[in-house]
Amino acid sequence: xxxxxxxxxxxxxxxxxxxxxxxxxxxxxxxxxxxxxxxxxxxxxxxxxxxxxxxxxxxxxxxxxxxxxxxxxxxxxxxxxxxxxxxxxxxxxxxxxxxxxxxxxxxxxxxxxxxxxxxxxxxxxxxxxxxxxxxxxxxxxxxxxxxxxxxxxxxxxxxxxxxxxxxxxxxxxxxxxxxxxxxxxxxxxxxxxxxxxxxxxxxxxxxxxxxxxxxxxxxxxxxxxxxxxxxxxxxxxxxxxxxxxxxxxxxxxxxxxxxxxxxxxxxxxxxxxxxxxxxxxxxxxxxxxxxxxxxxxxxxxxxx
Amino acid sequence: xxxxxxxxxxxxxxxxxxxxxxxxxxxxxxxxxxxxxxxxxxxxxxxxxxxxxxxxxxxxxxxxxxxxxxxxxxxxxxxxxxxxxxxxxxxxxxxxxxxxxxxxxxxxxxxxxxxxxxxxxxxxxxxxxxxxxxxxxxxxxxxxxxxxxxxxxxxxxxxxxxxxxxxxxxxxxxxxxxxxxxxxxxxxxxxxxxxxxxxxxxxxxxxxxxxxxxxxxxxxxxxxxxxxxxxxxxxxxxxxxxxxxxxxxxxxxxxxxxxxxxxxxxxxxxxxx
Numbered sequence: 001x002x003x004x005x006x007x008x009x010x011x012x013x014x015x016x017x018x019x020x021x022x023x024x025x026x027x028x029x030x031x032x033x034x035x036x037x038x039x040x041x042x043x044x045x046x047x048x049x050x051x052x053x054x055x056x057x058x059x060x061x062x063x064x065x066x067x068x069x070x071x072x073x074x075x076x077x078x079x080x081x082x083x084x085x086x087x088x089x090x091x092x093x094x095x096x097x098x099x100x101x102x103x104x105x106x107x108x109x110x111x112x113x114x115x116x117x118x119x120x121x122x123x124x125x126x127x128x129x130x131x132x133x134x135x136x137x138x139x140x141x142x143x144x145x146x147x148x149x150x151x152x153x154x155x156x157x158x159x160x161x162x163x164x165x166x167x168x169x170x171x172x173x174x175x176x177x178x179x180x181x182x183x184x185x186x187x188x189x190x191x192x193x194x195x196x197x198x199x200x201x202x203x204x205x206x207x208x209x210x211x212x213x214x215x216x217x218x219x220x221x222x223x224x225x226x227x228x229x230x231x232x233x234x235x236x237x238x239x240x241x242x243x244x245x246x247x248x249x250x251x252x253x254x255x256x257x258x259x260x261x262x263x264x265x266x267x268x269x270x271x272x273x274x275x276x277x278x279x280x281x282x283x284x285x286x287x288x289x290x291x292x293x294x295x296x297x298x299x300x301x302x303x304x
Numbered sequence: 305x306x307x308x309x310x311x312x313x314x315x316x317x318x319x320x321x322x323x324x325x326x327x328x329x330x331x332x333x334x335x336x337x338x339x340x341x342x343x344x345x346x347x348x349x350x351x352x353x354x355x356x357x358x359x360x361x362x363x364x365x366x367x368x369x370x371x372x373x374x375x376x377x378x379x380x381x382x383x384x385x386x387x388x389x390x391x392x393x394x395x396x397x398x399x400x401x402x403x404x405x406x407x408x409x410x411x412x413x414x415x416x417x418x419x420x421x422x423x424x425x426x427x428x429x430x431x432x433x434x435x436x437x438x439x440x441x442x443x444x445x446x447x448x449x450x451x452x453x454x455x456x457x458x459x460x461x462x463x464x465x466x467x468x469x470x471x472x473x474x475x476x477x478x479x480x481x482x483x484x485x486x487x488x489x490x491x492x493x494x495x496x497x498x499x500x501x502x503x504x505x506x507x508x509x510x511x512x513x514x515x516x517x518x519x520x521x522x523x524x525x526x527x528x529x530x531x532x533x534x535x536x537x538x539x540x541x542x543x544x545x546x547x548x549x550x551x552x553x554x555x556x557x558x559x560x561x562x563x564x565x566x567x568x569x570x571x572x573x574x575x576x577x
Contacts, residue, residue, distance in 0.1 A: 081466050099470040111463040115485035115573045124481070128473035156573040176471055 027092045027179045027212060029055040029078065029103075034087035035237075036073055047073045049237035050087070055180065060206050060213040062223040064270065065233025065241075066278050066289055071216045072108075074238065075184045078214065079105045091179065101125060103180040104173040108188055110165040112157040118168050119144065119153040125176040136175070143171040163194040170205070180212045187222070199225055200254055207251045220270055224248075225257045230266075232273045235281040235289075242273055350543045355550075358543035368532065368547075375510065375528040376555065378434070379502045382441025386498060390446050391491060394453025399483065411450065419443040419505045423512045437509045437528075444505035445498035449491070456490020457483055489574060492567030496560050503556040506530060529555070 036048040047070040055061045065071055076082045077089060080099040089096040091103065112121050122143060126136035144150045147167035149160075157165055166186060173181060186202075187195045203226055206213060217223050223230050227246045234241045248263055257263045275293065282289040318324050335352050342351035362368040397404040397411075419440050426436035460483065468482050510530030527535070529552050536544035568575060 079466070079470060099466065101470060101472050104470050105466070107463050107467075109463075111461070111467045113464060113467075113482070113485075115488070115571075116481075124468070124473070125471035128468070128471055128477050128481075158573065172471075 027057040029089070029091045029180060029212070029214070031055075031074075031078075032088050032090075034074075034077065034084045034089060036070070036077060036082070037085045046237040048077075048084075049239060051239045052087075053231055053240045053243065055212060055214050056229070057212050058210045059228040060215060060226055061229050061231060062215045062217060062227035063231045063233060064217055064220065064223045064274065065238065066235055066274065066281050066286075066292060067218055068281075068286065069233050069236050069277075070238035071233065072184055075105060075182055075214075075216060078182055079103060101129075101176045102178055103182055104176060104178040106166075106169055106173060106181070106183045106186045108185045110157060110162075110169060112165055112169055112172070114157050117154050117156055118149055118160070121157070121168060122172045122175055124172060139175050140171075143175055147171045161194070162190045163198055166190070166198055167201070170202075174209075174211075178211070180214060183213065183215045185217055186215075188218075195222075196254060202226065203250075203252055220267055220274070221258075223270065224263050224266055225252060225254060230270060232270060233277070235277045235284075241277065244270065348542070350546055354543050355546045358541070359547050362544070362547055371527065371529050371532040372551065372555070375503075375506055375530065375552075378437050378506050378510075378528065379441050379499065379555075379559070382438045382443075382506070383445045383495075383499050383502045385438075386442050386445035386449050386502075387495060390449035390494075391453055394450040395457055395483065395487065397450075398454050398457030398487075399479065411447075415447045415451075419501075420508050420512070423509055426509075427513060433513050437506065437513060440509040441502040441506045444501040445495075448498040448501060449494040452490045452494025452497075453487055456487040456494075460486040489567075489571050492563070492571060496563045496567065499559045499563055500556055503552060503559065507533070507552055510534070 031051060031053050034048055034051045035046065037044045037046045039045055051074070053061075063071055063074070073082075077084050078096070080096050080103070083097070096103075113124065116124070119140060122140045123136065126140075141150075144153055147170060149164060149168055149171070152160060152164060152168075157168070160168060187198050190198060199222055206226070215223075215226060224246060230244045230246060231240050232242045232244065233239070244266065246263075246266060248257060248260060278289040278292045282293055338349070339351050339353060341347050342349060342354075393407070397407055422440055422443055423436070426439045427433065430436040430439055464482050464486065465478065468478050473481065506528065507530035510528040511534040514527070514531065529548055532551075533545055533548035536542075536548060
């Protein structure tokens, strides 16, 4: 950043601060030219190639792409469980090299510790960091209440329903005050009713806290309902095919979004992009992609 | 509900259940057929009625009970040492690749050697027969426990480690709160199977070693249940052989049931709703 044309130092600092906010917020996650390959030489498989995007602070960014396109790999890189083959991932300007409580992941299936009760699961983080006193306990109580599991504090995960497990896991993550929440198809496998409830619950939660969120899904309706910005991914090796801003008003409710014309136009847009990508992977012999094309061809026909 | 009321209720439910009656009838039919076969001279195995008479006599014989005591002591001593050594060893092999690389090959060469093949060597190596028998029961339980601990610890879901590390847990904390509880169900399985093998082994060890050198208690002599069976065979008392066999069956059943119960207590999260 150049400061040569700006006369005085204090102003320059302020200007720099403002312009930095405009281009990249304090806690943005920047993914720059990231590639990830597995294996060596002839057997190398590139899952992500030259992928770049920004997850803006305080925004809910949803990534959507054909199944098996490398979204979960990207999450492992963001979380720091694995390192990229090339390129960099940084959060608030700091390079991501290992897992940290500043970005917590909610996995596809429950990763609650089966041997701990709901309460002990939520208290895992504070106890791991040996945070003492009544403060962590107070926060745990608050979160138990917030996710509506107060009466289930002494239950083990197997005694909770699918939706409850998801909420318990949200609470377990939130007690650590992460800068970013990373969710990997968190509502997959829930029944349709519970899924809708969880989507509304999560939208609410986000609107209350405005915590930076990276949300991966294969469900277009879910993507549009939740997102401030949608990243549509290409077929493997994954790159960002398009970034689409979703400017629907918040707080959002499912019925409103279903009836909203802008939302429907967005959906058609995303659908056609995904359709193209799915065609490509189907051409390479992916059955999942074939199923996707069949399913969405029907929807495109009926809605247009 | 109070404890006794709950027990009464459960007993009542049990008496009503098909499962209970199926088992009861099957057992009775088996005993009746055995009695008929024995009386008709089809088999030289003594009749159940004769076995009951002998058992009645043995109940008042301190030597018989002393044999119970000796075998139980040998099994539990060997089993407990196998747990104390096997669990840390298995966990260490599961967490440290280097340790695994050093110890596992040796372990895998020793493992296929049947514990009973160790009896002659054990008698030579250990200063007393008592210790040799305990060593053999130890081996019987040891391998099963170690293999289960390694398997259990290695199959803990990777996401638990990832979640734990993300939330700031590491080293000892991961071991104590993830690896250890994650392995407990496998430890329970290993222990339940292991004590069964220890019972199978102790009997044979007692037969081969001649009952050990534990001496007597209050004038009662006995060399353990295995020796009791062997001695009955030598003395030609067939009914005593059968009593000895059933005693071992009962002892093994009680040990396994007790361990299972204990296992349920330490794994409350696996209990059904």
